[in-house]
Amino acid sequence: MALEKITKVTGSAAYVPGNDIDTDRIIPARFMKCVTFDGLGEYLFHDVRKDENGVDRDHPLNDERFSSASILISNANFGCGSSREHAPQALYRYGFRAVIAESFADIFFGNCTTLGMPCVVAKAEDVRALAAVVEANPAAEVTIDVVGNRVLSEGIDFAVKIPQAAHDALVAGQWDPIAELQEGDSEVAQRVAALGYLPAGK
């Protein structure tokens, strides 16, 4: 499977501040009553963006100046909670292509990587500086140099971390592991036989 090599992501950004932004907040459970991921983008951050009557609350994503943002900036432990892939799917379908935050929950991070959506880890002060640039100029172009592990914007250039495995997978265009997993078929069969608890030969 030829996948896109994700070497950099460029676009305008939006800052959604907060630590421990959980996947329930990214996509509330009631919108998971679906059998496909289509249409999830519409409900991204729904309950913090709309009040009980469906009227817009004060939220960065309700601010027109950030409506074309493709990079999300946030703080620590982003994507904690439920393993729902509906959360990265909602971000992706809304139009985001990368997330910059101080740290990420493990499952969320992995889910994003398999969608080809880099999550890069930045220092708190760098997040703050970048957020300030974006707030001052919402059209500011932000570039995540995935290959070089850096983030660049107006007057900004800082290092970010991406765990090596995710980094390599994104850059090599191997972020969807299915093809490689299937190549391991015969070794899987051997391992199954050695363990003895899976029915062999299936």
Added chain:
Amino acid sequence: MRPVRRFFCAPNVACANLPTRNTIGQNLFEKVWDAHAVRSLSNGQTQLLIGTHLIHEVTSPQAFGMLRDLGFKVKYPSRTFATVDHIVPTDQRVEPFSDPLADAMIRELRRNADEFEITYFDLATGKQGIVHVVGPEQGITQPGTTIACGDSHTATHGAFGAIAFGIGTTQVRDVLATQTMALGKLKVRRINVEGVLSPGVYAKDVIMHIIAQLGAKGGIGYAYEYGGSLLDSFSIEERMTVCNMSIEGGARCGYVNPDEKTFEYLKGRPYSPDGDEWEQAVERWRSMASDKDCSYDDVVNIRAEDIAPTVTWGVSPDQAFSINGSLPDPESAASEAERLSIDEALAYMKLEAGSAIKGTRVDVAFLGSCTNGRLSDFREVAKFLKGHKVADGVKAIAVPGSQIVDALARKEGLHEVFTEAGFEWRGAGCSMCLAMNPDKLVGDQLCASSSNRNFKGRQGSPTGRTVLMSPVMVAAAAVSGAISDAREVFEVERAVN
């Protein structure tokens, strides 16, 4: 012919292919990892064999969709087990469900299980329930194995000494298609809890205390191994409660080493090995426990006597404290980020800095979930609930974690204790833990809940408020109409003596 679904190991075979190590002992995580590691992938991750795959209606339909798009089959259908839990109504259980979306999801799961020949514990089987209750009670969850499920609370199965991962939907596809997934090895943190709990303090308090100590992101990159004299003394169901909330502490999985209690629990269950296979299995399970001389990446020691009945006060599971604590003051926070978090949490919870949480009015009491919806939870609550009545204005529901829990509880007459006290006794499912079914908070109702997440909007209303606590504390809140210390409401000290 019924496919072989038993978990056992041909004697001495499993070890033959293991990488040899000259080092001292290994911990359980390392042993299970090595036994299931297929090969290294180009990005440095490991292709890991998944012994048991559990699926439910919310995170699997898209995975089957991807599988069909790619033209793949399910590789080992006999190692995948399905149940329906998140969207099932707990009162009106006849189909079609009144919610057409929920109905579409249950039909889709049925279709997928049918087409791909997957064992499915459907509503009519009498075995349906929350996936993390069903796996153990069927004997599907076994020590020394790898388990994956598109659900973060898969960590629950670690109570048996399994390494159990919550995964995303694309990984569900990977496991369906290849019985493996790509994963980086985790570090292991040993958490020792020594001593005994005082009366009125439970396994739920232990894990909430641990999370409050180590933080909601303290476990990122780790598997948690729980041990020490307290964990040794715990029943399997108590260990499940602890392992269940590993994810709330940021850990990808959590486990307790298997011991005689584990084997005892599994003996005679439908999918447990039997006959000669039983002895072989036990021998293998025993060998998978952490060696005495193994090492860990980190060790944390906790004293059981420091643990009080614990409640959350905020919107993250680590925002928790003793029932007698006073709410934090944002002004005395250590950092600006913490000040904002406290501010935000108190505002959302409509609580006041510096005051007590005890006495806060409760609108709803929810007993259930994969954390605390097992038979032992209902038994423990019933001991105290007899002779009490749910306070006026409180809606109290008790939701068994599975149809089997429901049946066993009824057999003991527990449901009557609950209904006489004013609880509604419901059918099995996730219910108000995440409110994908009709059980929801309304407006800013405050819920005393035995579940595992107090996130904003978690229980179905965008402004609904959740206070997590042990089942007995939920019952105390229900009968007193306010967040209370169960030891006072039920005179716990006297009751146990």
